[in-house]
Amino acid sequence: MNYFTLDGLEVPFEEGDTLMSAARREGHYVPHLCWHPRLGQSGACRVCTVKVNGRLAAACTTRASADQMVENRTTELDAKRRLLLQMLFVEGNHFCPGCEKSGDCLLQATAYEMGMTGPRFEEFYPDRPLDASHPDTWIDFDRCILCKLCVRASTEIDHKNVFAIGGHGIDTHLVVDSPSGKLVDSRFSADDFAAGVCPVGAILPKRRGFVIPIHERRFDRAPVAEESWLENDASTRESTDDTGGHDEGA
Numbered sequence: 001m002n003y004f005t006l007d008g009l010e011v012p013f014e015e016g017d018t019l020m021s022a023a024r025r026e027g028h029y030v031p032h033l034c035w036h037p038r039l040g041q042s043g044a045c046r047v048c049t050v051k052v053n054g055r056l057a058a059a060c061t062t063r064a065s066a067d068q069m070v071e072n073r074t075t076e077l078d079a080k081r082r083l084l085l086q087m088l089f090v091e092g093n094h095f096c097p098g099c100e101k102s103g104d105c106l107l108q109a110t111a112y113e114m115g116m117t118g119p120r121f122e123e124f125y126p127d128r129p130l131d132a133s134h135p136d137t138w139i140d141f142d143r144c145i146l147c148k149l150c151v152r153a154s155t156e157i158d159h160k161n162v163f164a165i166g167g168h169g170i171d172t173h174l175v176v177d178s179p180s181g182k183l184v185d186s187r188f189s190a191d192d193f194a195a196g197v198c199p200v201g202a203i204l205p206k207r208r209g210f211v212i213p214i215h216e217r218r219f220d221r222a223p224v225a226e227e228s229w230l231e232n233d234a235s236t237r238e239s240t241d242d243t244g245g246h247d248e249g250a
């Protein structure tokens with residue numbers, strides 16, 4: 001068995017593992033937003049940035065090898081992650097107290113874990129009309145963090161290619177592939193894997209608002225770095241998660 005070190009601890013890995021997949025299997029928390037155990041690598045959010053032998057690298061796309069000394073939860077790296085999160089929060093409209101996903105939101109939970117206590121930059125307050133056209137699911141683009149999880153889920157698991165990312169720079173946005181651009185005219189179904197994979201409150205089922213009360217939600221019960229979440233792989237959570245989601249936990 002080969003090993004790399006993660007914050008001084010030996011982590012075994014198998015051929016083809018990334019730093020993230022190996023660390024996760026051993027119950028180590030590496031902060032992330034766009035990684036999912038059932039989906040291909042993306043490297044979109046960079047929140048999983050670690051130091052590998054002194055150089056910055058995304059844990060979700062870096063192959064594990066035996067000579068690696070990996071720094072993860074250091075003050076310096078968590079500060080960089082906090083900066084990324086603070087940018088994400090002002091780039092969209094994230095009003096946590098009024099969001100159905102509050103307490104079950106990976107962005108919110110990761111911000112807490114990284115010690116984010118407030119905004120650092122001026123809010124953009126972008127104007128992003130929501131799409132409530134579909135009978136079972138609605139999209140609030142205000143909360144989209146462009147993690148591409150729904151894009152990859154729709155392509156890799158649902159084989160429908162309902163979602164894509166369009167535009168450039170500050171105009172980058174989620175696109176629905178349909179003649180009208182509306183979800184109702186796409187091949188999307190509420191049973192799709194993509195319907196439950198959103199880590200924030202951008203893609204949500206209708207008629208389920210606040211079914212689970214605030215303070216009883218997954219990150220209300222335990223912080224995102226808690227090992228109990230790490231032990232739950234995607235298949236376990238699919239069968240036990242009563243939020244209607246396919247979240248991978250942490």
Ligand code: SF4
Pocket residue numbers: 143144145146147148149150151174197198199200202203
């Ligand atoms: S809608 Fe959700 S899953 Fe899709 S890119 Fe935006 S944040 Fe990610």
